[in-house]
Amino acid sequence: MTEIKLIKLRKEFNSLVAVNDLTLTIDDGALISLLGPSGCGKTTTLRMIAGLTSPTSGEIYFDDKLVNDLRPQERNVGLVFQDYAIFPNMNAFDNIAFGLKIRGLSKEEVKKKVLEVAELLNIKAILNVMPRKMSLSEMQSVALARTLVTNPSVLLLDEPLSNLDAALRARMRAELKRLQREIGQTVIYVTHDQLEAIAISDKIAVMNLGILHQYDTPEAIYNKPKTKFVAGFIGSPPMNFIECTFIEEDGGLLDLGVARINVSEYKDVIKRECSSAEVTLGVRPEDIRINHRRMSENSVEVRVEAYEPLGSEAVIDTELGGVLVRITAPITFTVKAGDKAYIEFDRRKIHIIDRKTERVVI
Numbered sequence: 001m002t003e004i005k006l007i008k009l010r011k012e013f014n015s016l017v018a019v020n021d022l023t024l025t026i027d028d029g030a031l032i033s034l035l036g037p038s039g040c041g042k043t044t045t046l047r048m049i050a051g052l053t054s055p056t057s058g059e060i061y062f063d064d065k066l067v068n069d070l071r072p073q074e075r076n077v078g079l080v081f082q083d084y085a086i087f088p089n090m091n092a093f094d095n096i097a098f099g100l101k102i103r104g105l106s107k108e109e110v111k112k113k114v115l116e117v118a119e120l121l122n123i124k125a126i127l128n129v130m131p132r133k134m135s136l137s138e139m140q141s142v143a144l145a146r147t148l149v150t151n152p153s154v155l156l157l158d159e160p161l162s163n164l165d166a167a168l169r170a171r172m173r174a175e176l177k178r179l180q181r182e183i184g185q186t187v188i189y190v191t192h193d194q195l196e197a198i199a200i201s202d203k204i205a206v207m208n209l210g211i212l213h214q215y216d217t218p219e220a221i222y223n224k225p226k227t228k229f230v231a232g233f234i235g236s237p238p239m240n241f242i243e244c245t246f247i248e249e250d251g252g253l254l255d256l257g258v259a260r261i262n263v264s265e266y267k268d269v270i271k272r273e274c275s276s277a278e279v280t281l282g283v284r285p286e287d288i289r290i291n292h293r294r295m296s297e298n299s300v301e302v303r304v305e306a307y308e309p310l311g312s313e314a315v316i317d318t319e320l321g322g323v324l325v326r327i328t329a330p331i332t333f334t335v336k337a338g339d340k341a342y343i344e345f346d347r348r349k350i351h352i353i354d355r356k357t358e359r360v361v362i
Helices: 042-050 092-102 107-120 136-148 166-183 194-200 218-223 228-233 264-273
Strands: 004-013 016-026 031-035 057-062 077-080 154-158 186-191 203-208 211-216 240-247 253-255 260-262 278-283 288-291 300-310 313-320 323-330 340-345 351-354
Touching (some): 016 042, 031 042, 042 077, 042 154, 042 186, 042 203, 092 107, 107 166, 136 166, 166 186, 194 218, 203 218, 211 218, 228 240, 288 323, 313 340
Parallel strands (some): 031 186, 077 154, 154 186
Antiparallel strands (some): 004 057, 240 278, 278 351, 288 340, 300 340, 313 323
16 A cells, blocks of 8 residues: 655646645545545646656655656556546456456466456456446446556546436445445545545545645534635535624624624634634534524524425525525425524634635634
8 A cells, every 4th residue: 555745746737737836645545535626636636646647846755755757557556537438349357357468467367356356346247248238337346446456556536426326426435435445545536526525535635726725534624624715615505605894892793784793702813813804704504593583682684585495404595684695404494585584603613714815714
């Protein structure tokens, strides 16, 4: 297995900086995700680790060995892409065995290794099946088996599940996590799907416009985001953002324009960490309580814009001083568009963001 270190890794395409001085350590045997929207630099980073793209500057280490000048085949990495690209004229067994055969292994060794990896991935029953008769999940499994059978030191997965429907993706996510735990291999997983990254990763590197915003556990990424981008990108429905002004009256208040929120417990941190009084309040939909009547002095009046029942819960869109505030509530709570309602923020779980730097200070 392999520890990977990226030190000030940079890739420029003419005037475009695709990856901007990325420094990252991926522990031996960890499964980490590179997460972000299209164009954030995650696939370019993966290609540089694989040796398919040369960095403009910076260093890539496998354990303590600098690999910048090594060719892809010398790095012993395994790649699985969004397009499975298995050979259509070969059955599953021959597809999996292809890499072993070109390495010159004997027929007995090839058969043994193919059967071992097929057992691991639960695909022994389809070893004689041609690709045209396989399901998408079976083709994905064959592509993964073809990579794993060569025993790479690092497994690189670039959006490998994006062609599957939601149910199959969920099943394959569980299979990938189980597999990674069994083999203890270092895995780097590229995805734009934040739910996918949270479900399978030991750590997540959240990127945008080539810049690493945060590298941490899924729990820390969700509960303690470091930037506004991370806070807004992680979570479904996404975090609400309300621009406001911090004032020192009554111990410390956030002035929302149409209401004021007591934040006296955060006063010292806001004064010390924020560049000005202009801040943004961030709060997740599940951290807002909604009621038909005013429940306390902290209740804020809103107007209901939409009510969307979703199984065991409902998503309620409300308007607060011209700002959309989205709330999740039990399905038993019902309102309709145009109704007046009252909301309260869970002050233990709010985030205060410096509006100028977009850095989360609380």
